[in-house]
Amino acid sequence: xxxxxxxxEGNIGAGKTSxxxxxxxxxxxxxxxxxxxxxxxxxxxxxxxxxxxxxLEMSFMAARYQQLKDQLLSMDLFKTFTIxxxxxxxxxxxxxxxxxxxxxxxxxxxxxxxxxxxxxPDLLVYLYVDTERLQxxxxxxxxxxxxxxxxxYLNKIQDGYLEFIxxxxxxxxxxxxxxxxxxxxxxxxxxxxxxxxxxxxxLGLHRIIF
Numbered sequence: 001x002x003x004x005x006x007x008x009e010g011n012i013g014a015g016k017t018s019x020x021x022x023x024x025x026x027x028x029x030x031x032x033x034x035x036x037x038x039x040x041x042x043x044x045x046x047x048x049x050x051x052x053x054x055x056l057e058m059s060f061m062a063a064r065y066q067q068l069k070d071q072l073l074s075m076d077l078f079k080t081f082t083i084x085x086x087x088x089x090x091x092x093x094x095x096x097x098x099x100x101x102x103x104x105x106x107x108x109x110x111x112x113x114x115x116x117x118x119x120x121p122d123l124l125v126y127l128y129v130d131t132e133r134l135q136x137x138x139x140x141x142x143x144x145x146x147x148x149x150x151x152x153y154l155n156k157i158q159d160g161y162l163e164f165i166x167x168x169x170x171x172x173x174x175x176x177x178x179x180x181x182x183x184x185x186x187x188x189x190x191x192x193x194x195x196x197x198x199x200x201x202x203l204g205l206h207r208i209i210f
Contacts (some may be wrong), residue, residue, distance in 0.1 A: 001027050005072065007087035011158050012149065013137035018184050019127065019193070020085040026194075032084035032096065033062065039175035040187065043145035055097040057107060061091040071099045072119050088118055093111045093160040123171075123197070126165060128177045131155055158165040 006023075008016045017033060024031035036042065041056040068088055076082075091114075095107045129137070131154045138146050165173055176193060183190040 001029070004081050006081065006083045006085065006120060006123045006125060006197075007121040008085050008125045008127065009044040009087060009090060009161065010035045011129060011134055011161065012146070013134040013141070013154075014127040014129045014139065015178065015183070016085040016127060019125075020083050022190065023194070024083050024195075027083075028078075028080050030071070030079040030082040032067065032082060033073050034084075034086045035045055035067065036060075038065065046145050046148065049098065051128075051144050054107070055064070057098060058093065060094070061107075061111060061181070062113070063087075064091055065118070066087050068118050084121075087121055087124060088115060089124075089164060093164055094157065097156045097160045110122055123172050123174060125174045125176060125197070126161060128175055130179055131158070 001023075001067065006029075010016050020033070021031060023029060039056070039059055041052050045052040045056040053126045064086065065088060068084070071091060072082065088111075091109050092108065093110070095104055099107055100194065131151050134154050135149075135151070138149060150176055163177070178193075181189040183193055
């Protein structure tokens with residue numbers, strides 16, 4: 001890989017962690033995985049979203065910032081690059097969809113302060129997966145607090161990501177439609193993705209829909 005830092009992004013259940021982990025193993029990369037299971041507000045949010053949205057989003061932003069700051073700014077001489085299964089921009093994307101306007105305005109003020117302090121990824125990979133398959137993946141991994149996530153919520157988050165992508169002019173973004181790919185169980189599908197990563201660098205394209 002010709003990158004220093006790759007961030008994998010996507011909706012809930014898109015396969016971010018699986019892909020980031022596999023690439024890190026095959027290319028000797030430093031792996032950063034989001035510690036979302038440590039957030040005590042998450043199960044509460046799914047039960048009472050209006051009550052817990054703001055503390056959830058604030059706690060996520062703080063945890064993500066601290067983890068990325070600690071790990072991105074420290075060098076690992078034995079790894080070739082860093083790959084993460086998220087980037088800090090997801091905090092803003094989720095908050096915009098989950099918070100009322102006045103709370104989001106306050107949230108965005110804090111976000112813009114910390115965003116400037118973190119290195120940006122050389123490549124942001126977005127895994128595009130339709131809602132039906134997302135629901136299937138969510139059911140398969142079996143996290144109890146996720147089992148009642150509605151299609152409308154997944155659609156809302158997907159729209160948030162696509163809105164963000166359309167606005168970016170100086171961030172290298174690779175969009176991969178993985179609806180018909182099983183990169184975990186089929187090596188040929190995984191190879192298509194790694195070839196797309198190499199191709200994105202060599203061709204210097206801003207976006208690819210795969």
